[in-house]
Amino acid sequence: MRRAAATTFALLSLVVVAACDKKDAPPSAGSGASAAPEPTAAPSAAPVAWAAALSGSAERGAKLVEKHECNRCHDGTGLERAKFELHCFGCHEDIIRGKFKIADKVKLAKWKAHVRDIQFAPSLEGAGARFEPAWLTAFLYEPADLRPNMVASMPRLGLSKQDAADIAAHLTRGHRDEKLSLESASAERGRAVLETRGCGSCHLMTGVAAFPAVPPSAPGERTAAIELAPDLRFTRERLSAAAVVRWLRDPAAMKPGTLMPNLGLSDQEAKDAAKYLLTAELAAAPRYVAPKKLALLERKVGFEEVQERVLGKICAHCHGNPDVAGGDGGPGNTGGFGFAPRRLDLSKYSGVASGYVGADGERHSVFLPLADGTPRLVAALYARHDEQAGKPRPDVRGMPLGMPALPIEDIQLVESWVAQGRPR
Amino acid sequence: MTKRSVMSIVFAGLGALMVATTAPAEAEACGGAWFPEVEVDFRPMAIAMAEKQLDQGKVAQAAATVIRTMPHVGQLNAKRSKIVERGQRVLAVAVARTNGKLELGQEVPAYARAHWAGKTEKDRQANLTFAVNALRKVNEIKKDDPAAQTELAEALARVDAHKSEARDMLEKLAKKDLIATPEGYAVLAELRAKAGDESGKKLALKRCEAMAPGATVCQTTARG
Numbered sequence: 001m002r003r004a005a006a007t008t009f010a011l012l013s014l015v016v017v018a019a020c021d022k023k024d025a026p027p028s029a030g031s032g033a034s035a036a037p038e039p040t041a042a043p044s045a046a047p048v049a050w051a052a053a054l055s056g057s058a059e060r061g062a063k064l065v066e067k068h069e070c071n072r073c074h075d076g077t078g079l080e081r082a083k084f085e086l087h088c089f090g091c092h093e094d095i096i097r098g099k100f101k102i103a104d105k106v107k108l109a110k111w112k113a114h115v116r117d118i119q120f121a122p123s124l125e126g127a128g129a130r131f132e133p134a135w136l137t138a139f140l141y142e143p144a145d146l147r148p149n150m151v152a153s154m155p156r157l158g159l160s161k162q163d164a165a166d167i168a169a170h171l172t173r174g175h176r177d178e179k180l181s182l183e184s185a186s187a188e189r190g191r192a193v194l195e196t197r198g199c200g201s202c203h204l205m206t207g208v209a210a211f212p213a214v215p216p217s218a219p220g221e222r223t224a225a226i227e228l229a230p231d232l233r234f235t236r237e238r239l240s241a242a243a244v245v246r247w248l249r250d251p252a253a254m255k256p257g258t259l260m261p262n263l264g265l266s267d268q269e270a271k272d273a274a275k276y277l278l279t280a281e282l283a284a285a286p287r288y289v290a291p292k293k294l295a296l297l298e299r300k301v302g303f304e305e306v307q308e309r310v311l312g313k314i315c316a317h318c319h320g321n322p323d324v325a326g327g328d329g330g331p332g333n334t335g336g337f338g339f340a341p342r343r344l345d346l347s348k349y350s351g352v353a354s355g356y357v358g359a360d361g362e363r364h365s366v367f368l369p370l371a372d373g374t375p376r377l378v379a380a381l382y383a384r385h386d387e388q389a390g391k392p393r394p395d396v397r398g399m400p401l402g403m404p405a406l407p408i409e410d411i412q413l414v415e416s417w418v419a420q421g422r423p424r
Numbered sequence: 425m426t427k428r429s430v431m432s433i434v435f436a437g438l439g440a441l442m443v444a445t446t447a448p449a450e451a452e453a454c455g456g457a458w459f460p461e462v463e464v465d466f467r468p469m470a471i472a473m474a475e476k477q478l479d480q481g482k483v484a485q486a487a488a489t490v491i492r493t494m495p496h497v498g499q500l501n502a503k504r505s506k507i508v509e510r511g512q513r514v515l516a517v518a519v520a521r522t523n524g525k526l527e528l529g530q531e532v533p534a535y536a537r538a539h540w541a542g543k544t545e546k547d548r549q550a551n552l553t554f555a556v557n558a559l560r561k562v563n564e565i566k567k568d569d570p571a572a573q574t575e576l577a578e579a580l581a582r583v584d585a586h587k588s589e590a591r592d593m594l595e596k597l598a599k600k601d602l603i604a605t606p607e608g609y610a611v612l613a614e615l616r617a618k619a620g621d622e623s624g625k626k627l628a629l630k631r632c633e634a635m636a637p638g639a640t641v642c643q644t645t646a647r648g
Contacts, residue, residue: 300637302637323506323509323510324468324472343568343569348479349479349604349605350479350571350574350604350605351571351604353570353571353602353603353604353605354569354570354571354602354604355570355600355601355602357568363568363570363600363602364600365600365601365602367601368601420634421631421634421635422634422635423634423635423636423637424605424606424635424636424637
């Protein structure tokens with residue numbers, strides 16, 4: 001990031017984040033889908049057709065935002081930021097900035113490495129001015145990954161389609177249905193704007209030839225702005241033409257505090273860029289392909305290994321033991337994000353063996369096989385891959401919630417352990 | 425919100441380790457070495473250690489850790505304090521697993537060693553009564569918790585008058601695959617054997633052995 005100070009980035013006070021090679025993201029933010037498959041027409045509006053047909057109640061939406069505790073991750077929800085111990089990023093940020101008070105510096109360094117990928121969510125400030133309500137509704141109902149350089153994603157919450165429409169109505173209060181004609185604009189000139197104004201140092205636009213990346217996004221360097229910059233292929237679903245142009249002229253006017261700099265585009269340049277963003281032919285999205293299931297391990301797998309590699313490392317942060325945490329066992333145990341308490345404690349052996357409380361109010365084992373024979377605990381891990389591939393399962397929520405799916409080797413480990421009779 | 429309460433709420437998953445680091449951090453946070461160390465509550469750390477020892481099968485050690493931390497733990501009110509509840513739970517499970525004859529090491533004061541040793545039948549029964557009562561209380565606090573139920577059933581199984589209650593509890597849990605420990609399956613095997621259910625006993629032992637690789641848990645407990 002030091003080099004970056006010389007460029008566009010001088011405008012911003014950016015936060016340095018250590019290297020993170022997320023998902024299978026390309027090493028640099030600018031190296032998009034240049035080797036993209038055959039081009040297709042612009043994505044159809046079909047996915048949001050149902051959403052556009054629903055009308056939401058903003059009043060009910062406001063209550064739902066409260067119920068689902070959006071303020072534990074997002075600013076700009078209309079609610080105050082959640083308390084420190086409930087907020088999912090404040091603590092992680094403190095750890096990363098070295099502000100977290102703990103005497104054990106070795107541990108702090110280890111924590112730093114573990115939380116560095118989980119420290120932001122976009123603020124929802126000004127969402128009404130920016131987002132199309134139908135897109136918002138569809139996204140809340142079935143969240144998809146919007147930010148190729150960000151590890152955490154929007155969790156799949158327990159929202160019905162109507163709930164999603166209500167929340168969208170709440171977040172887009174004051175949304176103006178402006179019409180703006182881009183007839184006089186040129187997508188070709190727009191492409192040139194995108195190439196010459198350094199947009200590629202933060203943004204990817206999958207489905208078109210990559211923009212040249214200005215140096216700061218060399219592999220191994222990530223900044224908050226890069227993490228928070230959306231894939232511009234989605235802009236046409238998210239923003240109207242008028243909103244894109246207004247955004248490009250002055251981002252902070254639409255969203256105070258945004259990390260997108262004002263690049264000083266003229267009205268014409270903004271219109272040209274908008275035309276390109278909204279009409280450029282897009283190759284099919286790089287499809288996420290869920291990895292193939294691996295054969296069970298033949299060697300012995302004990303709980304300690306499963307704990308160290310998976311359950312204790314990732315899951316226990318949401319499925320903890322309330323007795324050692326002042327009564328809050330995390331969203332997957334004592335409830336949160338609008339979920340009822342499932343009372344699933346993945347921090348210790350007897351907790352895992354104690355199962356979870358189902359929608360029927362009864363305890364169920366996480367080892368019981370579903371219809372296809374996969375134990376629920378394992379099915380939840382595969383389901384997260386399915387969600388990433390755009391095929392959420394109606395019967396199983398993917399885990400870890402809102403985090404990248406586990407590497408297939410880790411699922412193999414858990415599955416082998418269960419198959420071996422889950423030895424302690 | 426005080427520093428203390430924020431720090432102790434600190435995330436579910438890290439429990440023992442986190443609490444372990446709480447004490448010095450607090451001293452630091454409060455601006456210097458003068459901050460009186462004595463005000464630091466070290467019990468959460470010790471009880472977390474005891475819980476770990478119990479999980480590792482070091483039954484007597486776990487009980488000793490609890491007693492050294494809270495010598496009169498047996499007389500305290502678990503409903504008032506989480507740390508007492510957790511301490512009593514460890515001690516009660518240790519008593520049940522040693523069938524009322526808990527042999528504590530030299531690190532525990534002599535009077536406590538004598539108290540928990542269960543030398544006479546009357547002492548032994550008194551210890552088991554403590555275990556049953558303490559674990560019943562835990563179950564009142566944590567409703568519908570299979571781990572707590574499994575442990576209560578273990579203690580109940582050690583008292584003649586409660587054996588059928590123990591079996592009912594374990595059978596119910598077994599039906600839903602919710603017996604939380606190999607020890608629980610070992611006790612179920614023993615109870616089924618006593619009731620003449622030979623094939624049921626074998627099934628329970630098989631589950632026990634799958635859950636406890638060393639299988640000593642399954643043999644010793646099943647002998648009762």
